[in-house]
Amino acid sequence: MDKNVTKQQTNELSVIGINKTFGTYQALSDVSFAVTPGEILGLIGPNGAGKSTLLECITGLLPVESGTIRWQGRQLSPEKRKQVLWYQPDNILPFAEQQVTTTLSFFQQIHGVDKMEIKQLVNRLELSPMLYKPLNALSKGYRHRVLLALALLSRQPLLMLDEPFDGFDLRQSLSVMDLLRECRAGRTMILSIHQLTEAEKICDRFLLLDQGRVLGIGTLDELRKQTGLASDARLEEVFLAIT
Amino acid sequence: MPLLKSPPKHQLARLVMIQEMRGLLVSPALWIMLIIVSLLVGYSFLQAVNLFSQASRTALSFPELAGGMNPLEGIFVPTFGAYYLSQTLLLPFVAIRLIGLDKQSGALKLLLQLPLSPLTLCGLKITAMGLVWLSSLLPAASALIIWHNLGGHIYPPEIAILLAGHGLYSLTVISIAMFAATISDSLPTAAMFCLAATLGSWVLDFAAAGQGGLLGILGSLSLTGMLRQFENGLLSTAYVAAFLSLALLFFLLTAIWLHPGRRMFLNLGKSFTCIALFCIVALSSLLAPKYMDVTENRRHSFNPADIRALQKLRKTLTITIYLDPQDSRLLDLKHDVLGKLRRSVPQLNVKYPQTKSAGLFGATESDNYGLIQYSYNGQHDQSYSNSENEILPIIYTLAGAQVVPDSIPTYSGHPLTAEATGSKWWFYIFLPLFFLCAGLYGRKGKW
Numbered sequence: 076m077d078k079n080v081t082k083q084q085t086n087e088l089s090v091i092g093i094n095k096t097f098g099t100y101q102a103l104s105d106v107s108f109a110v111t112p113g114e115i116l117g118l119i120g121p122n123g124a125g126k127s128t129l130l131e132c133i134t135g136l137l138p139v140e141s142g143t144i145r146w147q148g149r150q151l152s153p154e155k156r157k158q159v160l161w162y163q164p165d166n167i168l169p170f171a172e173q174q175v176t177t178t179l180s181f182f183q184q185i186h187g188v189d190k191m192e193i194k195q196l197v198n199r200l201e202l203s204p205m206l207y208k209p210l211n212a213l214s215k216g217y218r219h220r221v222l223l224a225l226a227l228l229s230r231q232p233l234l235m236l237d238e239p240f241d242g243f244d245l246r247q248s249l250s251v252m253d254l255l256r257e258c259r260a261g262r263t264m265i266l267s268i269h270q271l272t273e274a275e276k277i278c279d280r281f282l283l284l285d286q287g288r289v290l291g292i293g294t295l296d297e298l299r300k301q302t303g304l305a306s307d308a309r310l311e312e313v314f315l316a317i318t
Numbered sequence: 319m320p321l322l323k324s325p326p327k328h329q330l331a332r333l334v335m336i337q338e339m340r341g342l343l344v345s346p347a348l349w350i351m352l353i354i355v356s357l358l359v360g361y362s363f364l365q366a367v368n369l370f371s372q373a374s375r376t377a378l379s380f381p382e383l384a385g386g387m388n389p390l391e392g393i394f395v396p397t398f399g400a401y402y403l404s405q406t407l408l409l410p411f412v413a414i415r416l417i418g419l420d421k422q423s424g425a426l427k428l429l430l431q432l433p434l435s436p437l438t439l440c441g442l443k444i445t446a447m448g449l450v451w452l453s454s455l456l457p458a459a460s461a462l463i464i465w466h467n468l469g470g471h472i473y474p475p476e477i478a479i480l481l482a483g484h485g486l487y488s489l490t491v492i493s494i495a496m497f498a499a500t501i502s503d504s505l506p507t508a509a510m511f512c513l514a515a516t517l518g519s520w521v522l523d524f525a526a527a528g529q530g531g532l533l534g535i536l537g538s539l540s541l542t543g544m545l546r547q548f549e550n551g552l553l554s555t556a557y558v559a560a561f562l563s564l565a566l567l568f569f570l571l572t573a574i575w576l577h578p579g580r581r582m583f584l585n586l587g588k589s590f591t592c593i594a595l596f597c598i599v600a601l602s603s604l605l606a607p608k609y610m611d612v613t614e615n616r617r618h619s620f621n622p623a624d625i626r627a628l629q630k631l632r633k634t635l636t637i638t639i640y641l642d643p644q645d646s647r648l649l650d651l652k653h654d655v656l657g658k659l660r661r662s663v664p665q666l667n668v669k670y671p672q673t674k675s676a677g678l679f680g681a682t683e684s685d686n687y688g689l690i691q692y693s694y695n696g697q698h699d700q701s702y703s704n705s706e707n708e709i710l711p712i713i714y715t716l717a718g719a720q721v722v723p724d725s726i727p728t729y730s731g732h733p734l735t736a737e738a739t740g741s742k743w744w745f746y747i748f749l750p751l752f753f754l755c756a757g758l759y760g761r762k763g764k765w
Binding site (some may be wrong): 135157181 | 581582
């Protein structure tokens with residue numbers, strides 16, 4: 076066994092050389108990174124950088140031209156990925172005509188989660204007044220809370236959330252961050268975020284993506300060093316320096 | 319961390335199917351369809367009872383006419399005709415939602431992450447749709463009960479084949495709708511695709527009416543043409559296999575193309591394999607069909623003794639018909655004697671030489687016009703008749719067969735003069751209101 080494989084085994088998820096094109100447009104270009112157990116990795120990049128595409132390629136919802144996904148060193152087939160990761164896309168409205176409680180209950184049963192957990196999530200996300208309303212009747216903020224609840228009901232060891240803070244005000248974002256940290260125990264997360272302030276607060280490491288290419292990966296300190304910025308430089312400045 | 323242990327597949331499947339059914343029950347399209355079906359079935363049924371009663375009055379005065387009073391043709395086919403309309407024009411809009419709405423809302427991205435294959439997911443969706451489709455039979459079931467209570471006659475095998483025909487037609491339409499939703503980017507595009515298939519089939523059947531040649535064959539193989547065989551009370555393995563294989567083809571294509579993460583060339587390969595298999599199954603079933611006449615008056619069959627005698631013909635019976643494809647005599651001959659001969663004679667060759675009648679009152683171009691020639695084992699005979707009473711003896715003479723018809727009870731018909739106008743409250747008020755309330759309940763997301 077070579078050195079690289081041994082190194083991959085210490086990682087939870089390894090994404091190696093992902094290339095994805097839509098026609099002639101190169102959406103992802105040789106994207107490689109690894110996630111260590113229990114960490115929160117932030118996918119950072121402007122709109123159109125390829126964050127959602129990358130997450131869908133990792134999940135297997137989009138075919139890739141080349142590249143492999145490994146889990147604890149072993150190559151993962153798209154079918155096996157279902158056991159390892161759960162991906163919550165952005166801007167979805169699943170089962171929108173059904174009451175929120177019905178949808179939550181469906182996912183609770185699908186993931187085999189205790190009913191108490193739903194109650195806790197509902198309380199934490201302040202969803203109680205909305206439980207008996209259809210999802211499509213809720214405001215954008217509440218919709219995002221429901222989607223977050225659905226994601227947090229999953230039991231896969233790797234959770235990938237696309238824009239989890241979209242639609243939340245500052246107070247709500249902070250509350251969601253607390254919740255994610257609590258739910259983090261034993262789980263690894265990849266969060267696709269375009270709001271850099273929020274990303275800086277919750278992520279352990281950052282993958283900077285632009286036009287489908289990885290511009291940098293590391294902790295904020297590592298990225299600061301990479302860009303030669305001061306030790307108090309914000310993620311925003313780092314991102315601007317790199318791009 | 320170990321891989322997540324998936325919940326049992328059957329439990330997962332049950333949950334997803336319930337969720338699919340909920341999705342359909344909260345859909346306004348379903349309830350609108352059911353309301354329209356109630357009205358259409360009610361109108362068709364009331365009209366049918368009225369016309370059947372009028373015809374029955376004459377038949378009761380002249381018993382020799384009573385044999386023509388058949389509830390399958392007089393009541394049930396027109397009543398179920400309302401379903402043909404709803405299955406052609408409305409059902410696609412309900413079925414498209416099964417996949418189209420999931421694609422549009424993003425729910426499909428979540429469902430595809432469950433440890434269920436796309437094939438299983440499609441199977442669950444179509445099962446849920448099938449169960450919901452059963453609810454649409456409520457107006458027809460009530461029509462049957464009302465007819466029975468009015469003293470009308472019901473022959474269960476005829477109802478069964480009618481239901482089977484509409485069930486297979488619906489299954490095919492649902493499969494096409496699901497496939498249309500899978501390959502389309504939006505619900506309207508999927509609806510157009512599906513309606514093009516169902517309405518196209520209707521247009522093809524309409525255009526091919528009374529036509530021979532390729533158009534005639536295509537017309538009989540259109541969805542509408544195949545359904546008509548069931549409406550006639552003739553169960554054909556060819557049409558059952560054609561419906562089932564067509565439904566299965568679109569179902570499999572849906573399952574193949576449902577997952578966006580599969581490679582295009584792999585999907586194309588699988589699709590071509592399915593289409594090739596469909597062609598083999600459909601062709602083989604069409605080439606060697608088996609028939610069962612389930613009508614009470616056995617109108618698609620000769621006397622059993624005639625059938626036995628015709629089945630014994632070992633050589634090719636050739637019939638040459640000098641009639642224009644549009645000639646009503648040819649249409650009658652095709653629907654009656656020729657159809658029965660095709661189902662009985664092992665080797666039958668029917669020829670239609672180029673013939674033209676000059677017009678309604680004009681002289682014919684050919685002296686042979688109207689002639690039907692029969693050839694068997696080197697012997698020939700001819701006749702102008704299209705009646706089985708004249709045609710069968712000619713064939714038996716050519717074949718040197720002696721046939722004594724079996725004694726079978728004469729069908730005396732089931733004339734009935736009845737008044738069903740009281741049931742209009744049920745079809746026009748109560749049932750639509752019931753479906754409306756159920757729909758409004760569903761709109762609150764309560765299912």
